[in-house]
Amino acid sequence: MFKPRPMQAEILKYQSGKMGVAAVPGSGKTATLSALAAQLITKGSIYDDQEILIVTLVNSAVDNFSTRIGSFVREAGLLENMGYRVRTLHGLAHDIVRERPDLAGLSEQFSILDENESSRMIEAAAAAYLREHPELAELFVDPTIDLHNEPKTQKNWNETVTGICANFISQAKDLQIEPTELREKMEKHHLTDPLLEMAVQVYFEYQRGLRYRGSVDFSDLVRLAHRVLSSDPEFLERLRYRWPYILEDEAQDSSLVQERILRLLVGPDGNWVRVGDTNQAIYETFTTASPTFLRDFLREPGVAAKDLANSGRSNKSIIRLANDLNKWTRDAHPVEELRSSLSLPSII
Known part of the structure; x- marks a missing residue:
């Protein structure tokens, strides 16, 4: 039986509207958010054809939330696995795109490239670029090093370039910028940076490979989900009805496109609870994820700002x-x- 501490009990008083919660490590935010989701279900805050939507960061957290909410609902004498949906951002994006692939410019048979295959494709495109442009190594590798005779250094160089390209592609997609658009901007502003030219070309080849396969990667799913929501107001309204409450976990790692997607789903008068540690930023370096989104939300007019400051971890x-x-x-x-x-x- 979950016995909330005073600050957790304050969160559980929530009924509707927008609420932001600054939660320190070890404050029990998962238990609190799970209890809140179950409470909204068991107290009749949604109809039979609606769900509480919980958005979290990683798949392990999806399992954790599903188990906890199911336990709370079962304790209340209701059937578990009904009235709520727990998804990562990518899982949510997949649900949206799979329902309306036509709005995303995809066939109904589109496939999703897993991360390993995606990495292999980027690695192959980067390796091909390096073979065609050996002068790149001359700019960035110590001239006393002969890459042909030092396989370990050659491997490190290839891995470094692949990593640069992978991070560049991920961030470009997060910003919803296509490779053709990047090329146009480079030409317009007369940019000739060799690393930028390499990254854009690898991005172009990678996207061409995806189209050839009839596939999308996880970053594409998110970008295309935003396109779907932005292009069909009637579909968006149906989803707003289906998910009248959105509970967001690990909101400090919300990215720009996640922020846009959730704001569209919530709408101007929707119910949105965002919980996260404003002093934590795991994914900020190579993505558009930033605790700034949560901090700004906590200061927005009409948002009830709360704290979960009691830590039982340290x-x-x-x-x-x-x-x-x-x-x-x-x-x-x-x-x-x-x-x-x-x-x-x-x-x-």
Whole structure:
């Protein structure tokens, strides 16, 4: 039986509207969000043909949420696996695109490329570019190194280039920019950076390979889901009715396109609960994910801002150190621009 702490109980008072929750590590946000989802179901907040939509970050969290919500619903004497849907962003995007592939410009038989095959395609496209442009290594590799006679260094070079291209493609898709559009911008602004030229060409070849296979990758799914929602207002309204409540986990890792998709699904007067740690940013370096989206949401008019500050994960010395570092960063970091990188609440 879940017994909420006072701050968790405050979250469970939610009934409708927009609420943002700044949750510290170990605050029990998964249990709280699961209990809230079950509470909305068991108290009759949705009709039989509606669902609570829970969006989380990784597949393991999907399983965790599904198990917890199912347990809470079962305790209330209702059938589990009804009245809620737990998805990662990619899983949600797949549901949307699979329902209306025509709006995404896809056939009904489109396939999804798994991450391993996607990586192999990018690696092959990058390797082909390097063979055609050996001068690239001359610009970035120590001239005393002969790559042909040093296979380990050659391997490291190839892996580095592949990684650059993979991150570039992922971020370009997150920003919803096609390779042809990038080429046009390069020509317009007379950009001749060799790494940029390489990344755009590899992106172009990668997309051509996907089209040849009749496939999309996970980043395409998200981008195309946004296109689907933006192009058919009637379909969007049906989804808004189907998912009248959206509960977002790990909102500090929300990307630009995730932000756009969820805002479309919620609509101007919808019900949206966003929970995350505003001082955490796992995916920010090579994507458009940023805790800024959650921080800005917490300050929006009409949003009920709450804290989950009680941590049951660490001992007092670690909590004290974390809080001191947070305060020093906000008040005295020598680089003033970084003082806004951390925020309250302090951990209790």
